[in-house]
Amino acid sequence: MKLLKNIICSAILIAAGVNGFSQTNNVKKIVPAQYYDQLMKDGQVEIIHEEGANDYVLLPNTVYNDKINGNRVVKGSKNFPFVFEGLYYVSKEELKKQSNSSDTEIDMNDVSRVLRSISKMQGMQYYSNTHNKYKTLYKKAYTIAGPDSKTAVADKTEGSAEGKTIYCLQDDASFGVTRYKLDYSQKTDVMYAVFNNIDSIGVGPVTGINKEQLKINVLVIDCKDSILLYLSTDANANRVIGIKSLITDSMVARMNAVHEWFLKQF
Secondary structure, three states: OHHHHHHHHHHHHHHHHHHHHHHHHHHHHHOOHHHHHHHHHHOEEEEEOOOOOOOOOOOOOOOOHHHHHOOOOOOOOOOEEEEEEEEEEEEHHHHHHHHOOOOOOOOHHHHHHHHOOHHHHOOOEEEEOOOOEEEEOEEEEEEEOOOOOOOEEOOOOOOOOOOOEEEEEEEEOOOEEEEEEEEEEEOOOEEEEEEEEOOOEEEOOEEEEOOOOEEEEEEEEEOOOEEEEEEEEEEEEOOOOOHHHHHHHHHHHHHHHHHHHHHOOO
């Protein structure tokens, strides 16, 4: 009996060790190898692509890779192509601390709720390089009934987001009112959402990005005790005076704001 008990205990310990290894190894398997050490050391990696360098390089390996790569914005030869990627690794305990959450277990259902809670983006802060201070990014943010609407409706956060499409309006500090189409895909351990602008984006009379020429990808992977968050901005901007610095500063600031907002929503 004692021998049997020892065998069982040893099996449990081995299984625990294997599971722990698999959990860590799983992250190492899905993250591009050349960025893994930096991600583990700093908790994040961010890249702004040079013009002409269009392929995603930080995209983790998931079932949604084909969908994300097939969802690219076509770049015009006379336009300014902009691609930003950010990869973030954060423990669930840190998420609970950041959001002051009493949730005992963060899972993909929580992530699904957060990514559809558009109204909670209202009042979101970002760092303005122009003014050298934090400012409110979205004066208004809410779900709307459809692509032709500007009327607020309740956030649609119930159930799975799989196959769902919703529309939202954001009153941006720099770009004014812009509406987006949001498409969602959700599985047990991974979720993908893509924002696509259905209004043109610009400052005053100048149009920086035509409608449907900006896509923001949000990919979230459940790594058991941690979350892997991937953000990318893919844009085909009109090549007008000052657009390069405006788009670069604005989009990077917005992705950083989304990252910080995400951490506090659980």
